[in-house]
Amino acid sequence: MHQIMEMFPAVTTIAQTIQLSLSPVFMLAGIGAILNVLVARLARVVDRARALEMLQPTLVGEDRTHHAWELRLLHWRMKVINTALFLCASSAIATCSVVALLFVGELAHLHIGTVVGVMFIMAMLLLVSGLVMFLIEVRLSLRATYVRNEMLGKRLS
Template identity: 65%
Template structure:
């Protein structure tokens, strides 16, 4: 016969799920930063795409160089966004599995642990991609030597 779990059992499960929920808040903040960076990169790319046809000589070459750089940044940010969202999904799975395991009296400890490890690995990969994007973006902000004379 199916019995309802005690309130204390549910309270303990909620306590267990707090860490992954805080992790979700951090991932949400990372997603916000990544989306903001993506929008700035896209805006800059659109502005350069309008300047590109009318430019010639060194200015044209600089526009092409920057457009290639922006294209690379868009790819890296897109990868970071994908990885961060995948990490958030896996973190949600951890929370859901904690409750399902407790309510259904299932022994899913190994599955929960593997999901959490995968969520952390995905988050680490997203942060590494973010770091790569920041490093790529720094290439574009160096002041050209001819402007410093």
């Protein structure tokens, strides 16, 4: 009977593992929110690009040049957002792996603390990289929001 009991972890052991996994789970919630923001930004960029593509054949002169420039910027923004999405989703996958490894290690009595630690560091590096790409995309979006001087009229003091 004692051997059978050793095969199954105690409830307290499982409870401790659940407590250990709470931080990565909160991190997953944050990554989910970031992914939501990135997808919304991507949708807006795609919508704007489609609208400009429809206008492009009717434009001439400076307007056509400006719209072509904006389309190139939108294309670049889509690439950057897609990269940020890939990095953040990869971070989420690595974070899920951390949670799974915590339980597998505990249930199978494996000493995989180093593996779990490396996986968590990798998840954080992927997340940081995704956030850097997000910052780059925000900076790129500011380039398209400038207002030409002739549209401004008088300067405010």
